[in-house]
Amino acid sequence: MYGRIRQINKAAKTESGPSVAIVGVTGAVGQEFLRVLKERDFPYSNMKFLASARSAGKPVEWDGNSYTIEELTEDSFGGVDIALFSAGGSISKKFAPIASDAGCTVVDNSSAFRMTEGVPLIIPEVNADHLKGHKAGKGGIIANPNCSTIIALMAVTPIHRAAGVKRMVVSTYQAASGAGQAAMDELEQQTREVLDGKPPTQNIFPFQYAFNLFSHNAPMQENGYNEEEMKMVKETHKIWRNPDVAITATCIRVPIMRAHAESINLELDNELSEDDAESILKEAPGVSIINDRAANRFPMPLDASHNDDVYVGRIRRDISRSDCKGLDLFVCGDQIKKGAALNAVQIAELLL
Amino acid sequence: MYGRIRQINKAAKTESGPSVAIVGVTGAVGQEFLRVLKERDFPYSNMKFLASARSAGKPVEWDGNSYTIEELTEDSFGGVDIALFSAGGSISKKFAPIASDAGCTVVDNSSAFRMTEGVPLIIPEVNADHLKGHKAGKGGIIANPNCSTIIALMAVTPIHRAAGVKRMVVSTYQAASGAGQAAMDELEQQTREVLDGKPPTQNIFPFQYAFNLFSHNAPMQENGYNEEEMKMVKETHKIWRNPDVAITATCIRVPIMRAHAESINLELDNELSEDDAESILKEAPGVSIINDRAANRFPMPLDASHNDDVYVGRIRRDISRSDCKGLDLFVCGDQIKKGAALNAVQIAELLL
Structure with missing residues (x-):
């Protein structure tokens, strides 16, 4: 499952x-x-x-x-x-x-x-x-590109084309699969061990991963960002051919098997309503919308697992801004597949 | 464990x-x-x-x-x-x-x-x-206050006092305990079931929680934010006696037992270096620093579980800004205890 x-x-x-x-x-x-x-x-x-x-x-x-x-x-x-x-x-x-x-x-x-x-x-x-x-x-x-970059840009590029993304604040919820099959196996093994009250085997990661989360294990850079985070910054600049887009990212590994999630806050050059954002994303190739506020139903890693599309939801105007130039999104994508x-x-x- | x-x-x-x-x-x-x-x-x-x-x-x-x-x-x-x-x-x-x-x-x-x-x-x-x-x-x-608010403000208030927080973008990684003992029990039961290839029991949450994550189940508001997110906004305004602080939050439940994590991006009124931010947080009551870049060692929910302090790390200048008025943090706190x-x-x- x-x-x-x-x-x-x-x-x-x-x-x-x-x-x-x-x-x-x-x-x-x-x-x-x-x-x-x-x-x-x-x-x-x-x-x-x-x-x-x-x-x-x-x-x-x-x-x-x-x-x-x-x-x-x-x-x-x-x-x-x-x-x-x-x-x-x-x-x-x-x-x-x-x-x-x-x-x-x-x-x-x-x-x-x-x-x-x-x-x-x-x-x-x-x-x-x-x-x-x-x-x-x-x-x-x-x-x-890096999996986190692909999954973010599948959702953000259509918004960027419509209203111009000026700044992006991303926090990721990354699956074990990004570290390979051995990491997925270790998460499963550790989870069994923890449930059985045994000390968790730690071969791939230096921490307990089962029922825990931690800052992405990519090498740390001088500026305090890890390589995974800097990939999101630099690759976005290259893919969009726009080195002026301001990006900060915090990459975190969560005890999930194979689909990443990302919480994305966008600052836009131009106003864009949340309805227009949803309409734009509905038309975007490779993107599926799960955005049912009444049912509190939004993208989850299990929705994306083994599937092609990047799933987008929690599409809403950023209430921290008085104008319509801010947008929050939550996206999920299969790291092994689209990633x-x-x-x-x-x-x-x-x-x- | x-x-x-x-x-x-x-x-x-x-x-x-x-x-x-x-x-x-x-x-x-x-x-x-x-x-x-x-x-x-x-x-x-x-x-x-x-x-x-x-x-x-x-x-x-x-x-x-x-x-x-x-x-x-x-x-x-x-x-x-x-x-x-x-x-x-x-x-x-x-x-x-x-x-x-x-x-x-x-x-x-x-x-x-x-x-x-x-x-x-x-x-x-x-x-x-x-x-x-x-x-x-x-x-x-x-x-x-709400657990997510307490854990965020334990870390952010000392920064606010030193440099003035103008805007805050928060993404949470929330534990089962916030929904009570029954939710923790269900996460454990579901995890056993999934590992055994059985369909997961779903009494508390309408989704599979084991090896998955989802948008916080608090009731959804008109503006597309759920109540948990709006608590972070409104309670911060009341606690700081400052309704002008701009806040956007995305609250997510992750398959963790009892400690919440939060990724926090801050926009400050005044410049503050990351070293000064760390020094300020070192002196803050109820706050512990885990911020070892060389060892890639930062706060994890298991550090906070059953402990009193809120743990802060990933303290770094926000590279999406050209000035020193942006700061990124990652915090963990025990939801049942300090929360x-x-x-x-x-x-x-x-x-x-």
Whole structure:
């Protein structure tokens, strides 16, 4: 009951499709790539699963065929048109340029190249136009933004386009999945242990996570913000091509499995009523509204879990301002899906 | 492992102490009254435990003596100097005035009288001076603020005094305890059920609470804010005697047992460096600092659970502003203790 997994289609194996490689197939996002490619009938002529030497040789059943995981090497990318990377920053740093040089277009889920000049940082619903010129089989690296950034900007960009976002104050409620499958397993194990009155196992996080929460474990910067928070600031500036948007973020991990929530306060350049904001969000691609005040029903992580959309609610005029230039929102999105695998596959679709 | 309960002293039974009544002794806050009175060596000459007819007749062992719970009636308060009420708003509405008329001074934990003119709304560390004239045995009603308000203002008031808080954006991470013992029990039961793959029992909340979070279940207002959020706004105005402070709040329930967390963004009238803010908070009564950037160690609900202090960390200059008039904080406080029972007992101490 960490959310319901829906029925899966088949991917579209076709000779006219690209040759695809998945780098880091054994991780939580890697596994989600497999599901999302099938859900979206992603066309492919050939599929290759790459991972570390430790996982090489293991079998993978996917889309009606049997595969063997191959070891990721410098020679892995000959003839590959698109590679989806999710094996951590250092793997990306080393192998994404090698893949690109071999003519493979890389969609990278790590933070390695996000802020690199010339590397597009893409949320398809937000800034697909920044992809200009990039195509499968032509080389190049495209970066997938940080999950918290994607989930926030899916909801905030339509508002930004309508009324101009001047300043954003964000507090996050982030799921275990952002730290990988091992973190999700640890949360489950710890929860069992705490319920049984046993001391909680702490391998991934240095704190008890079950029935607790803590400041995001990303490295702390000089300015007192952690890297996760600074990603939200810098990536938003790049994605919106607007370094003037003022952003402060506080990123917190909560004992939830796989969907992030974010409480977002916006200061706008121009007046926007809450009704107009809701109408705009209703039309926004990839956004669903759950905003039933009468029933006190708003987005929850379980609504978003295993689903594609970012859910938005608590849409209201900010009463701390006398004008209509303030707005509060609460959003939820699946961290593994729209926050990672789905967004990357959507980018791959744009490259075809 | 929902936090460690510390060693308990004895209360101070003494003929010179006041005659005390606890109304709603069987609830989570009522039970905490019993602990806090002992922890603080609260002086008393006589103790009376009052509850509904359903609980009347049940035995209570407390401070070395055996008591029997008495039914709360209109005649319960003769000769009682101080009554600590925590039995819900409708009980307070009916019985607090009766107690007051009988010469009993009421410290009320419900929201019934918080905004009533002439009823002081007190956080002892913040506005003890508003109690002026009130004394045990003289009648009158003193209101205990809402838990989220208390926890926020313990940290924010010292900053407000130093630099003036102009605007506050708060997002809360609220524990089950705010909805009572039954909610804590349901969270535990649901968590077991979810881990066992069973559908979660939903008696208290209409949603799955285990491994999930949701907008606070307080009734929704016309303006799209729920009552919990509006309490933070209105109670702060009353406690600070300053209706001009601009506040917006988003209140969220997270699957935590008994301590609330709050992410607070402040806009100040005057510049204040983060070092000065930390120094001010270090000196603040009832506040502890956990702000170790090098170790990425900041307040967590488990730090606050069963403890008196409000814990403050993530103290940093708000980078969304070019001046030094913005500050971000993250605070945790035990909802049952400083958010309710402890604050009420501290008020009672001021009445002696």
